[in-house]
Amino acid sequence: MKKLLKSNELVLVGIILILWVAFGLVNPNILSISNVFSITRASIVTATFALAAMLVMIVGGVDISFLAIGSFAMYVVVKYFVEMQLLGASMAVIFLAAIAVGIVLHLINWFFIDRLSLPIFIVTVGTQSLYKGYLLAFVGTSYITRLPDSLRALATRYVASVTDQNGITYNLHILVLVVAVMYVLVHLLLTYTTLGRHAYAIGADATAAKRAGINISKTRFLIFVIAGAIAGIAGMFHGTLNRTAVPADIVGGELAVIAAVFLGGGASKRARGSVLGTALGVFLLALISNNLILLGIPSYWQQAVTGTIIIIGIVLQSLRGATQLGKKGASS
Amino acid sequence: MKKIVELKNVVKTFSGAVALDGMNLTIYEREIRCLIGENGCGKSTMIKGISGYHKFDSGELIINGKHYQNITPREAMDEGIQVIYQDFALFPNMTVAENIMMIDSTTQNRRLVNWKKMKEEARRTLERIKFDIDVDKYVADLNVAEKQMVAISRAIAQEAKLLIMDEPTSALTNAEVEKLFDVVRELKKNGVSVLFVTHKLDEVIRVSDSITVMRNGKNVYESNENTLSKEDMIYYMTGKRLSEQRSEDVKREGVPVLEVRNYNLDGAFKNVNFSLYKGEILGISGLMGCGKDRLAKALFGIEPASSGEVLINGKPIGLIRRVQDALDHNIGYVPEDRLTEGLHMDHTIADNAIARIIKQLRGKYSLLSKEVVRDKQDETLSMVRITGLRRDNPVRTLSGGNQQKVVLVKWLAANPDILILNAPTVGVDVGAKSEIHDIVRDLAKRGVSTIVISDDIPEVVQVCQRVLIMENGEIASEHLVKDITIEQLEAMISGKNKMVDAQ
Structure with missing residues (x-):
């Protein structure tokens, strides 16, 4: 843990604190607990998808298809339960169905990547379009506003609430805790299991991993299974919080999620995806996009600010890398 | 056992x-x-x-x-x-x-x-x-x-x-x-x-x-x-006995092809004076950090000198300030680190061979004709023997020695009058080394004047006719190779005192 904090994560915490205080000086409401609740709620879906994107990044590539997978899984499952008149189906069954769809779709990616040795990025650029296209062409284009009962209940399940001086109540959504648990589990998986360490090894150098006796196919298979399951869950979170199933509405927003993973150290040679970093990256971007509105900054400026922060974060990472390189050059 | x-x-x-x-x-x-x-x-x-x-x-x-x-x-x-x-x-x-x-x-x-x-x-x-x-x-x-x-x-x-x-x-x-x-x-x-x-x-x-x-x-x-x-x-x-071959001495008369006067660069070298004659192979040697490497770079304009003068065929041209100055006077340079300075590793052997002269091959409307390029590539590559040569393979696929030959060929294609070779055989195995030496000797016979910067003493003795020894940025001594042995030269560079005693 100490090791983690010394690095990129500490820089992110610093940026978050500075921005937060700066925002707070302009609009003190931003510092309130209620605002924290609303930022975390707004981050639930991004944070979950970021976990899926990060896992693939760790095994060595940028996945572009996770939002398409999540959308596909959510819409197909909701449509099935609604059309089959299974509105009373239990939450567990619905989520398991979405997880299964997510896994199948991500394993199609794995097939092309592993069996045909194609680059992850190129394969998923193709399948992103493919999944979205199939969803709209063969499954449906209509909005489903009547979700199964268990999902409707989940949409308003809170674990804590705060009422401000104007009498408006802010709630901490239960899914925030669920996402936190998922992050902890993935962190444990990556840090304390051989599978997790092998995933990092493959991402760093696939040839070296093979020479070390690591089964690349099997490791990537398992990682894609987990990432597919998480993408399916993330899709369900999105539909649930929206209280409507819209096919492929989020497809196209992949880069914002990937940016969060990059900010979290996904692009740095030393870490290649850290769980804490990813969480901080997601939070940082949510902090900016949610609060610029409160600061009265026009929405077209948001993208510019977000872009600037991403560039600053990545430059900081690479500068740290560059000083390392400099040291190496001097000593050899 | x-x-x-x-x-x-x-x-x-x-x-x-x-x-x-x-x-x-x-x-x-x-x-x-x-x-x-x-x-x-x-x-x-x-x-x-x-x-x-x-x-x-x-x-x-x-x-x-x-x-x-x-x-x-x-x-x-x-x-x-x-x-x-x-x-x-x-x-x-x-x-x-x-x-x-x-x-x-x-x-x-x-x-x-x-x-x-x-x-x-x-x-x-x-x-x-x-x-x-x-x-x-x-x-x-x-x-x-x-x-x-x-x-x-x-x-x-x-x-x-x-x-x-x-x-x-x-x-x-x-x-x-x-x-x-x-x-x-x-x-x-x-x-x-x-x-x-x-x-x-x-x-x-x-x-x-x-x-x-x-x-x-x-x-x-x-x-x-x-x-x-x-x-x-x-x-x-x-499979060969490598002869202790030496280059035939040349006559140093008339106007030098290259004359360097009072060349200075702070912290690198000072007051460097020497001449290079037609067809001569001049060695510059010395310990690490003696300034020979930076002198080579200065002569090609990579890291220009701060003061001094260069004469080409007796005509003063001032300092060589940029690589383009050196190229304008038909000076070629084969760098020490061929991986980063000399070759485009992922491009084909043939394309690398003509990289220096590609501009000269332009025809009508500045376009390149495939046939002209191909003929020139074949002509250029025929100048040296490269084992396992497949002209359309990337340079990366060649061994170190053969890569170095491609660097040489690239410069030979441009018909330079003066060639500066910086550590030409570092990391090259013995066989390829002796082939590279043969190429250099052959060039000299054809009238190219060459400067070989090297701390490989046997190499200097086998290839050069004259050698300058640098020490702390200055030229400490000059010797004709025919008058000196490898051991004497090694002693002079590493333990100078012994030589003083001997004299």
Whole structure:
């Protein structure tokens, strides 16, 4: 843990604190607990998808298809339960169905990547379009506003609430805790299991991993299974919080999620995806996009600010890398 | 003594091309065996065969008394065979401890990681080779020598019985090489055999117990002793007796092709004066940091001098301030680091050969004609012999020596009047080295004036007619090579005092 904090994560915490205080000086409401609740709620879906994107990044590539997978899984499952008149189906069954769809779709990616040795990025650029296209062409284009009962209940399940001086109540959504648990589990998986360490090894150098006796196919298979399951869950979170199933509405927003993973150290040679970093990256971007509105900054400026922060974060990472390189050059 | 690995009459071909042609090799317990051979003689193929990455077509492979038809990498590892590759195959995003114990965790099929135990075991392994490093450091932050030590530790953590090191010293400084040798000897004490693959003959003499020499895919010399002389090593490696050839002296008369007057660059060199005549090969030598390297760069305008004057054919042109100035006066430069300065590694051999003159090949509307380009490429490439030449292969596929020849060819295509060669044969094996020397001598006969910057004294003596010795940025002395021996020159450069006494 100490090791983690010394690095990129500490820089992110610093940026978050500075921005937060700066925002707070302009609009003190931003510092309130209620605002924290609303930022975390707004981050639930991004944070979950970021976990899926990060896992693939760790095994060595940028996945572009996770939002398409999540959308596909959510819409197909909701449509099935609604059309089959299974509105009373239990939450567990619905989520398991979405997880299964997510896994199948991500394993199609794995097939092309592993069996045909194609680059992850190129394969998923193709399948992103493919999944979205199939969803709209063969499954449906209509909005489903009547979700199964268990999902409707989940949409308003809170674990804590705060009422401000104007009498408006802010709630901490239960899914925030669920996402936190998922992050902890993935962190444990990556840090304390051989599978997790092998995933990092493959991402760093696939040839070296093979020479070390690591089964690349099997490791990537398992990682894609987990990432597919998480993408399916993330899709369900999105539909649930929206209280409507819209096919492929989020497809196209992949880069914002990937940016969060990059900010979290996904692009740095030393870490290649850290769980804490990813969480901080997601939070940082949510902090900016949610609060610029409160600061009265026009929405077209948001993208510019977000872009600037991403560039600053990545430059900081690479500068740290560059000083390392400099040291190496001097000593050899 | 017990045999660990035995190869008998092994053959391996790659789509018709013979890589191993009846190779025999025996490695005994507790020995440091050096395997030498020129680039492309089949060393790497043989290593990959022993470690399970290639399958031999025929012949026998016996490891620890067991016959293997088709050994897998895992089986080779289980037999205690570990290879330290030139790129070390480490994971930069992981710590020293994790890298050392990585193979362990895979071979034992563990599911969970016990970080505390891992670090302890890593520390214990590092102690065995007496290497002190923080096991929590990331490998990305280590230098080459440290990475190598981590790779060695990883190998011995697997209870290696045989460690195969492929060109382990190519990226190390002299002090680091010393340390590596200590570790190799320490390993031997611990009962590990080492197959030390190299083409640096001095190292062979210093570190080996026994020697195997390879040429054209087979062993041409094998001995359980370390008694082979350097000359004989070269003979077995190349199949040729390299003559102590020297360049014929030239007449230094008339107007020099190049004259350098009072050349200065703060902190690099000062008050440099010399002349270079037509067809002359002038050596500039001296210890590391004597200023010869920066003088070479200044003469080509890469890092220009701050004051002084250059005369070309007697005509003053002032300072050479930019590379373009040098090119305008038809000066060519072959850099020391051909990987980053001299070649486009991923482009074809043919394209690299004409990279310097591509502008001259433009025709109507500044367009390039395929035929013109192709003819010029063939013409250019025919100037030197490059083994295994496939004009449309990327330069990367060539060995170091052949890459260096492509750099030379690239400059020859431009017909330079003056050629500056900065350390032309660093990292090149003996055979290719002597071919490069032949090319340089041949150029001189055709009237090209050449400056060879080199700290390889035998090279200077064999190629140049005159040599300048630099010391602390100044030219300390000048000698005609015909009047001097290698030993005298070496003494002058390293221990100057002796020479003063002699005089």
